[in-house]
Amino acid sequence: MKNLVDEFKAFAMRGNVVDLAVAVVIGAAFGKIVSSLVENIVMPLIGVLIGGVDFTGFALQIGDASVAYGAFIQSVFDFVVVAFAIFMAIKALKKLEKPVEAAPAAPAAPSEEVVLLREIRDSLRR
Numbered sequence: 376m377k378n379l380v381d382e383f384k385a386f387a388m389r390g391n392v393v394d395l396a397v398a399v400v401i402g403a404a405f406g407k408i409v410s411s412l413v414e415n416i417v418m419p420l421i422g423v424l425i426g427g428v429d430f431t432g433f434a435l436q437i438g439d440a441s442v443a444y445g446a447f448i449q450s451v452f453d454f455v456v457v458a459f460a461i462f463m464a465i466k467a468l469k470k471l472e473k474p475v476e477a478a479p480a481a482p483a484a485p486s487e488e489v490v491l492l493r494e495i496r497d498s499l500r501r
Contacts, residue, residue, distance in 0.1 A: 412455050
């Protein structure tokens with residue numbers, strides 16, 4: 376049993392798992408920001424442009440069933456707007472990113488022949 380607990384602890388504390396957990400939490404918070412942006416700013420402006428059309432009320436009645444195709448159209452429209460908002464946000468963030476300069480490469484170690492020649496040279500100087 377102790378071995379299983381140790382294995383689980385090693386798994387849960389690996390860098391990738393912790394990084395993924397942080398990404399999920401930050402992603403959820405960012406999702407709320409984007410949803411608020413779309414719901415409170417973008418959609419009202421688009422509503423003004425398209426005349427305040429709300430697709431959610433569109434439905435087709437087939438017998439006792441109601442096919443709410445308008446809600447589906449509204450969801451697709453919301454998705455496109457959210458995807459575009461995220462695209463623009465990421466594009467803006469990339470412009471703010473400073474390129475990371477690569478560290479200069481360490482000089483290559485001399486070959487065995489060069490090392491041997493240096494030893495011979497140094498022994499001749501003595």
